Amino acid sequence: MTPPRTSYPKQDIRVLLLEGISQTAVDAFQAAGYSQIELHDKSLPEAALKRAVAGAHLVGIRSRTQLSAEVLAEARRLIAVGCFCIGTNQVDLEAAELAGIPVFNAPYSNTRSVAELVIAEAILLMRGIPRRNAECHRGGWSKSAAGSHEVRGKTLGIVGYGHIGTQVGVLAESLGMQVLFHDIEAKLSLGNAHAAAGLHDLLAHSDVVSLHVPETTATQGMFGAAEIAAMKPGAHLLNASRGSVVDIDALAAALREGRLGGAAVDVFPVEPKGKDEAFESPLRGLDNVILTPHVGGSTLEAQDNIGLEVAAKLIRYSDNGSTLSAVNFPEVALPGHEGSRRILHIHRNVPGVLSQANDLFREHGINIDGQYLRTDSNVGYVVIDVTASERQAEDLKSALAAIPGTLRTRVLY
Numbered sequence: 001m002t003p004p005r006t007s008y009p010k011q012d013i014r015v016l017l018l019e020g021i022s023q024t025a026v027d028a029f030q031a032a033g034y035s036q037i038e039l040h041d042k043s044l045p046e047a048a049l050k051r052a053v054a055g056a057h058l059v060g061i062r063s064r065t066q067l068s069a070e071v072l073a074e075a076r077r078l079i080a081v082g083c084f085c086i087g088t089n090q091v092d093l094e095a096a097e098l099a100g101i102p103v104f105n106a107p108y109s110n111t112r113s114v115a116e117l118v119i120a121e122a123i124l125l126m127r128g129i130p131r132r133n134a135e136c137h138r139g140g141w142s143k144s145a146a147g148s149h150e151v152r153g154k155t156l157g158i159v160g161y162g163h164i165g166t167q168v169g170v171l172a173e174s175l176g177m178q179v180l181f182h183d184i185e186a187k188l189s190l191g192n193a194h195a196a197a198g199l200h201d202l203l204a205h206s207d208v209v210s211l212h213v214p215e216t217t218a219t220q221g222m223f224g225a226a227e228i229a230a231m232k233p234g235a236h237l238l239n240a241s242r243g244s245v246v247d248i249d250a251l252a253a254a255l256r257e258g259r260l261g262g263a264a265v266d267v268f269p270v271e272p273k274g275k276d277e278a279f280e281s282p283l284r285g286l287d288n289v290i291l292t293p294h295v296g297g298s299t300l301e302a303q304d305n306i307g308l309e310v311a312a313k314l315i316r317y318s319d320n321g322s323t324l325s326a327v328n329f330p331e332v333a334l335p336g337h338e339g340s341r342r343i344l345h346i347h348r349n350v351p352g353v354l355s356q357a358n359d360l361f362r363e364h365g366i367n368i369d370g371q372y373l374r375t376d377s378n379v380g381y382v383v384i385d386v387t388a389s390e391r392q393a394e395d396l397k398s399a400l401a402a403i404p405g406t407l408r409t410r411v412l413y
């Protein structure tokens with residue numbers, strides 16, 4: 001006997017996972033009954049991406065895949081997007097929302113990995129190790145203490161005192177560093193960290209400056225020639241946030257001229273799509289610079305946790321309709337719906353849609369068991385649990401889809 005349908009038919013749901021997302025995500029989807037999983041170990045060029053997303057219901061990406069409005073327009077079956085990382089700047093979040101597509105991410109799972117790398121780099125730079133390492137590779141032997149310092153007692157300036165910035169601060173204090181931070185929001189200082197009077201105050205007092213801001217219109221280009229010039233002579237700059245935050249040519253010039261002691265850079269304005277593409281940067285070839293290929297969050301621990309976290313969010317939305325922790329969508333936390341059909345209606349947030357929806361239930365003679373609504377300035381998301389046959393639920397879905405302003409409707413059984 002065929003078991004009763006308990007959710008949208010999972011055998012029909014196609015999951016597309018790009019950029020080498022962890023096996024833990026694949027295992028989680030399979031354990032939840034999703035069998036159509038297409039895996040790619042890198043991001044796809046735009047034309048191939050458009051073809052791939054056209055058939056997908058759930059798409060998982062990391063930081064390299066650009067889900068622009070044009071790409072999303074091709075994704076007509078798309079139910080939800082999972083960013084298996086923190087940053088969501090690679091997705092046109094508003095276009096996704098207006099297409100009725102919630103976007104999820106993993107706001108915490110790789111933060112410790114970034115913080116550990118940053119601390120290691122701060123120590124290596126303060127000791128002048130990148131240059132000494134490069135010299136040894138060339139057969140040199142500059143055994144000298146010149147330009148080599150302990151981090152103990154030195155000042156670390158953290159720009160963006162969020163999940164990563166605060167962890168960097170705590171670890172730095174455990175090494176005996178003084179911590180200054182600058183954030184656009186008022187932030188609780190952890191340990192003995194102090195809020196600087198402003199960005200330039202922080203720059204004037206820090207031996208090492210580490211950037212931990214998200215990419216926003218305000219942070220794009222926020223660290224340019226003026227900010228670099230405001231740093232202490234010989235100080236070090238670390239950027240593991242986003243490549244667009246720093247003027248890379250200005251940074252390269254300051255490093256070449258010796259105005260800065262060194263830098264560690266993990267993120268770049270243009271990053272290769274995969275290992276087949278060459279990495280180009282004005283920082284290449286500079287001995288006082290640690291270059292890493294956007295691996296701040298790339299530890300096995302972080303990736304395994306991210307795989308579990310984001311897959312769970314996508315599965316929960318697909319099975320249950322919950323949008324809790326979506327970054328671009330009204331958040332609705334939903335109980336189970338055993339014994340009820342669940343109808344999801346995503347619409348533009350304009351007056352009258354909800355009353356028309358409720359009228360439909362009355363006209364169809366269907367009693368509402370539960371109703372959950374959240375809105376933001378763009379979109380309304382209403383979830384309606386009903387006692388109805390599968391046929392009645394499908395009829396309601398079609399009637400709801402005809403309400404002007406409707407973006408998406410789905411039925412969960």
Ligand SMILES: NC(=O)C1=CN([C@@H]2O[C@H](COP(=O)(O)OP(=O)(O)OC[C@H]3O[C@@H](n4cnc5c(N)ncnc54)[C@H](O)[C@@H]3O)[C@@H](O)[C@H]2O)C=CC1
Binds near residue numbers: 161296
């Ligand atoms: N290199 C890598 O592999 C990774 C990079 N990242 C990047 O690190 C960024 C930060 O991550 P989290 O700390 O988790 O984010 P978060 O959101 O917890 O913290 C960011 C902080 O920056 C502050 N901020 C925003 N605009 C600012 C401005 N103009 N000036 C000063 N402060 C500003 C915010 O108020 C917030 O406190 C992510 O958005 C992502 O781009 C994250 C993980 C891995």
Ligand SMILES: O=C(O)CCC(=O)C(=O)O
Binds near residue numbers: 064085087110
């Ligand atoms: O590991 C990745 O793909 C991206 C990491 C990152 O930059 C993020 O989490 O925002």
